[in-house]
Amino acid sequence: MTDEIIINEKTVWEILETVTDPEIPVLSIIDLGIVRKIEIYNAVQKPPSGGVGVFITPTYTGCPAMDVIRMNIRMALLENGFTNIDIKTILSPAWTTDWMTEEGKQKLKAYGIASPNSKQQVCTPGLFQEEEAVQCPHCNSYHTQMISRFGSTACKALYKCNDCKEPFDYFKCH
Amino acid sequence: MPITNSEFPITNSQLLITNQLINYTLHLADNTLILAQQNSEWCGHGPILEQDIAITNISLDLLGQARNFYQYAAELINQSTSQPINLLTSQPATEDTLAYLRDNREFRNCLLVEQENGDWAKTILRQFVFSNYQYLLYEKMQDSKDEALRAIAEKALKEVIYHLKWSSEWVIRLGDGTEESNQRINKAVIELWPYVDELFINAAYESALISNNISVDVASLKNLWMQKTKEIFAEATLGIPENIFAHKGGKQGMHTERLGYILAEMQFLQRAYPNSVW
Numbered sequence: 002m003t004d005e006i007i008i009n010e011k012t013v014w015e016i017l018e019t020v021t022d023p024e025i026p027v028l029s030i031i032d033l034g035i036v037r038k039i040e041i042y043n044a045v046q047k048p049p050s051g052g053v054g055v056f057i058t059p060t061y062t063g064c065p066a067m068d069v070i071r072m073n074i075r076m077a078l079l080e081n082g083f084t085n086i087d088i089k090t091i092l093s094p095a096w097t098t099d100w101m102t103e104e105g106k107q108k109l110k111a112y113g114i115a116s117p118n119s120k121q122q123v124c125t126p127g128l129f130q131e132e133e134a135v136q137c138p139h140c141n142s143y144h145t146q147m148i149s150r151f152g153s154t155a156c157k158a159l160y161k162c163n164d165c166k167e168p169f170d171y172f173k174c175h
Numbered sequence: 176m177p178i179t180n181s182e183f184p185i186t187n188s189q190l191l192i193t194n195q196l197i198n199y200t201l202h203l204a205d206n207t208l209i210l211a212q213q214n215s216e217w218c219g220h221g222p223i224l225e226q227d228i229a230i231t232n233i234s235l236d237l238l239g240q241a242r243n244f245y246q247y248a249a250e251l252i253n254q255s256t257s258q259p260i261n262l263l264t265s266q267p268a269t270e271d272t273l274a275y276l277r278d279n280r281e282f283r284n285c286l287l288v289e290q291e292n293g294d295w296a297k298t299i300l301r302q303f304v305f306s307n308y309q310y311l312l313y314e315k316m317q318d319s320k321d322e323a324l325r326a327i328a329e330k331a332l333k334e335v336i337y338h339l340k341w342s343s344e345w346v347i348r349l350g351d352g353t354e355e356s357n358q359r360i361n362k363a364v365i366e367l368w369p370y371v372d373e374l375f376i377n378a379a380y381e382s383a384l385i386s387n388n389i390s391v392d393v394a395s396l397k398n399l400w401m402q403k404t405k406e407i408f409a410e411a412t413l414g415i416p417e418n419i420f421a422h423k424g425g426k427q428g429m430h431t432e433r434l435g436y437i438l439a440e441m442q443f444l445q446r447a448y449p450n451s452v453w
């Protein structure tokens with residue numbers, strides 16, 4: 002192989018679009034908003050001199066999916082010819098559901114998970130609060146009720162719909 | 176048994192600050208790790224499925240915080256000392272060596288988090304006492320001059336808000352619930368109150384870092400903590416014990432017997448099969 006690979010940021014973003022959240026496979030890590038920055042070192046490379054730095058931030062501190070995501074980013078970049086890959090974790094500014102893309106929210110709903118309300122209501126220490134209106138992803142009713150603030154993963158709360166009676170996950174505000 | 180270097184030698188003022196920062200970071204890490212480990216014992220045993228999931232979610236958040244603190248402590252240790260933490264294997268410090276290869280006396284967690292889970296009421300009350308403290312702690316730590324601590328606090332605070340809400344609601348639910356739930360949480364108050372004060376007494380490593388605006392002066396959190404506790408206890412129809420003898424020493428490495436059992440279970444695998452990985 003004598004081909005030179007020209008690394009540019011756009012290529013890397015496109016590759017990362019194919020890396021999904023292992024727990025919510027319809028969402029890419031770009032949809033989730035956890036890729037914060039991409040840095041390119043020595044843009045024209047014959048591997049392994051050039052490299053790429055990917056800066057990611059966890060949704061929740063203890064999210065076990067992060068290790069898998071880190072590995073999948075590495076795999077995706079390796080498959081595309083990158084060899085010098087540096088994945089860094091940054092904590093500040095802290096991830097917020099506001100960083101989830103609109104496209105991501107639509108995909109969530111289609112998958113059966115209510116997407117985070119854009120107006121965040123329960124991120125304060127006040128007690129017994131509920132989101133004003135969480136829409137059922139199955140029948141679109143707003144007549145829903147929280148069952149538990151903690152759901153099947155750190156990022157979700159458990160709800161039920163009082164109309165279609167189906168339980169569903171709500172990607173809670175953060 | 177690995178020989179560990181827990182007393183970081185002091186030679187000049189910069190090194191002194193770094194050593195205190197290492198101790199402080201380990202204290203923050205140990206608090207969250209031990210509570211995470213304890214809460215995780217409820218996995219599969221919660222009173223109902225949703226609450227089983229809630230307490231284990233809280234465990235996971237705390238474990239995540241512990242990992243961040245240990246990673247930072249490991250970085251500081253590896254930069255600052257010519258002595259690797261584990262003299263026997265000469266391994267550099269990592270989050271895993273710090274969690275798995277330190278002994279009882281090297282842990283700097285407060286005594287509260289190592290108290291037995293007891294029944295649901297006791298676990299809930301322990302979580303409320305700690306989350307109420309942690310909320311105030313992290314809120315202030317967001318202004319720390321130490322960039323790493325500031326970032327961890329900013330991130331973790333969002334999680335702790337959920338823990339505080341959840342545990343507060345449960346304290347009210349149990350206190351103002353049935354005769355039995357009220358009795359049980361009252362018993363928990365009596366059992367846990369001797370371990371509250373230690374949270375608000377600065378250890379040497381906390382005091383040493385206050386003037387540089389690195390650590391949070393925990394003594395300054397007590398009034399706000401009490402205010403919130405009174406508010407929740409009033410709703411829960413619970414009284415606040417007064418003139419209780421306060422146990423302390425955990426933050427200096429003097430623990431109750433229970434920590435030995437917690438560590439034995441948590442560290443067994445790494446001790447028996449060194450360097451095994453998932």
Ligand SMILES: [Zn+2]
Nearest residue numbers: 137140162165
């Ligand atoms: Zn519905």
